[in-house]
Amino acid sequence: MKDLFINRFQYYKELGEKTFNQVSDDQLFWKYNEESNSIAILMQHLSGNMVSRWTNFLTEDGEKRWRNRDSEFKNRIYSKIEMLEIWAKGWQVLFKALNQIEEETWTETTIIRGEKHTVLDAVLRQLAHYSYHVGQIVFIGKMVKDDEWKTLFIEKNDSENFKIEVLKNQNQFEIQENSSPVCYAKSDEVRDDYKI
Numbered sequence: 001m002k003d004l005f006i007n008r009f010q011y012y013k014e015l016g017e018k019t020f021n022q023v024s025d026d027q028l029f030w031k032y033n034e035e036s037n038s039i040a041i042l043m044q045h046l047s048g049n050m051v052s053r054w055t056n057f058l059t060e061d062g063e064k065r066w067r068n069r070d071s072e073f074k075n076r077i078y079s080k081i082e083m084l085e086i087w088a089k090g091w092q093v094l095f096k097a098l099n100q101i102e103e104e105t106w107t108e109t110t111i112i113r114g115e116k117h118t119v120l121d122a123v124l125r126q127l128a129h130y131s132y133h134v135g136q137i138v139f140i141g142k143m144v145k146d147d148e149w150k151t152l153f154i155e156k157n158d159s160e161n162f163k164i165e166v167l168k169n170q171n172q173f174e175i176q177e178n179s180s181p182v183c184y185a186k187s188d189e190v191r192d193d194y195k196i
Contacts (some may be wrong), residue, residue, distance in 0.1 A: 002023055002101050009098070010135045012127075013091050016043065018152050020139035025080055027144040031074055037073065039140050040083055041142065042133050045072040047090030054097035058105070060193075062122070075105035098123075 020028070023039060031038045031090045037045070048069065053062040077083050117125065142149045 001104075001106065002098060005127065006098050008127055009065075009091075009094060009130065010112070012131050015152055016046075016134045016137050019138050021081070022081070022145055022148075022150060028080060028083065029075065029142075030140070030144050032140075034142075037136070038075065040077045041073055041075055041138050042137050042140075044075075044077055044134050045069075046130060047086045048072040049129065050090030050094045054093045057097050057110055057122070058100070058108065058119070060111075061108065061114065063114075087137055094126075097126055128196065131166050147164075 019041070020039065028040045029038045031041075048067060049072075052064045052067040053068075055064065076087065079092060101119060101123075106118065108119050109116050110119050110122050111117070112125070138152065
């Protein structure tokens with residue numbers, strides 16, 4: 001199960017980075033209005049959250065006393081290089097922590113802001129939080145790049161071609177009609193990537 005979560009977190013990390021790589025330094029700091037966040041601020045917040053949540057996550061509250069969450073929403077970054085360093089640090093702490101999880105760890109208790117969670121619930125909570133903010137990062141990237149935006153996955157109106165290309169790369173004997181991302185249609189078999 002650990003590998004499944006590592007793959008999912010890695011997917012959202014890459015979406016953020018693919019967006020980040022498309023924007024200029026100026027676009028990194030663009031905000032729709034004063035109440036909105038820029039890509040830089042969202043990345044700064046995600047990194048701050050990761051360092052707090054995942055440092056000693058099995059033995060300490062995930063909301064560290066030394067964390068200043070409010071400061072994460074004030075721009076303290078002045079270049080892409082600096083942003084990448086902050087971003088990388090958060091993910092490094094996250095992946096190191098995930099790699100410490102063993103099968104018996106999933107049902108153990110951990111604490112976030114004084115509230116008890118199983119490790120599984122805490123991981124799910126953070127996966128949802130990070131995917132939410134990465135979605136915001138991608139959306140801002142699309143707004144600032146406008147017609148220069150390069151899609152991160154399937155081009156608009158190209159789903160059928162994408163499916164055909166995926167199927168071409170698979171062994172014909174492995175393909176089952178109407179296969180879903182998790183299970184094969186007309187089968188109880190769960191794909192390897194989704195097995196627990």
